[in-house]
Amino acid sequence: MSSQFVTGTDRENMKERKHTLMMDIKALCKGNVLLANSFPVFVGFWLALHFSEADFKAHVDTFFFTMIGSLLVMAGALVMNNWYDTDIDTIMKRTQHRPTVTGNISLPVVLTIGMMLSALGIVFLLFTTWETVLFAIVGWFTYVVLYTMWSKRRYTLNTVIGSISGAVSPLIGWSAVESSMQTVPLILALIIFIWQMPHSLAIAIRKHDDYQQAGVAMLPVVHGMAITKRQMVVYTACLFPLPLYLIDLGLAFVVVACLLSLGYLVIAIYGFFAKDDIQWARIMFLVSVNYLMFIFVMAAIFTFI
Structure with missing residues (x-):
């Protein structure tokens, strides 16, 4: 035309x-x-x-x-x-x-x-x-x-497998x-693997009804909120020592990364006292996204320092 x-x-x-x-x-x-x-x-x-x-x-x-x-x-x-x-x-x-x-x-x-x-x-x-x-x-x-x-x-282990x-x-x-069989890349991979658990479980809590209706075997749907919160705390606690293995990126990186991990853990623990699980899960989701982004952005930036 x-x-x-x-x-x-x-x-x-x-x-x-x-x-x-x-x-x-x-x-x-x-x-x-x-x-x-x-x-x-x-x-x-x-x-x-x-x-x-x-x-x-x-x-x-x-x-x-x-x-x-x-x-x-x-x-x-x-x-x-x-x-x-x-x-x-x-x-x-x-x-x-x-x-x-x-x-x-x-x-x-x-x-x-x-x-x-x-x-x-x-x-x-x-x-x-x-x-x-x-x-x-x-x-x-x-x-x-x-x-x-x-x-x-x-x-419910689908989240672990997907990670x-x-x-x-x-x-x-x-x-x-070069070969990735070295400390730094393996620790970075381990950080992402462990991080994905509390991150994905926060989504599962927020979208609990959706997953339940669709028949998806997410942890909060199958086993409830209490065990889900405990697992989120365990996984975030496992993140805390990992930056110590990245000392090759500098002491400043390790300190900042550990502080971020500690803050992430505190918010996870707060879930035991939260009155609104959905609101807490929303906060956990936002914190998790920013946590991982900060870790990797800092890892790249600290190569210039």
Whole structure:
């Protein structure tokens, strides 16, 4: 159609369709989750350069393949999660905007997108190291198969299993430069692994009714709030000593990180006295997001000090 016959209404409709498509793609790839998981990959890569005294300019191509490849693999895994969980996403209020639920993107197309993104991501990572590829595959398999398809609806340990996929992200970045079998990257991975437990359980408390209605075996749904709060305290307490193993990043980093961990633990303990569990869980969620971001941002910044 010639542009002279396109009315203002048509233009508005086209803009709306483009906006809807972009929102659907963002929801399909879980944009916020994708970005949050990609940042530790970057930090892992950056710290590996720092500790190996390598020149970033000499690794620009590796950096490109690592970041793009990991983004694609993680996006593929998140899309596969959306594809498989369509039935329970239809029930849960917080997921009813996803295109798999609204029908804006058909399930066969979603499956194809998920597989293609995953495969393309692995292809990009093949230009880095085999260790990087291995960690990416472990993360993808754990999240898609062991978490989404096997444990999520059956066992309360689904959160522990799913935490493995997030924990490999700094290892992906580090191993693209040199072997990640070293203290700093392993501790960073352990921090993410343990952190994901109180973080995910805070979400489970906030969305208790949704998970219960959908039949998802989250800890507060199956065993109640009391044991959930105890486990959140245990996991946050386990975070407290970990920064001590990152002394290579400097004493200032260790002190600040320990103080952050102590504050996180205090808020977790406060849950035993909270009168409004949902409000407390909301605070725990916000604190957890900022806690992990501060830890990794500081880890990168302190390389300049």
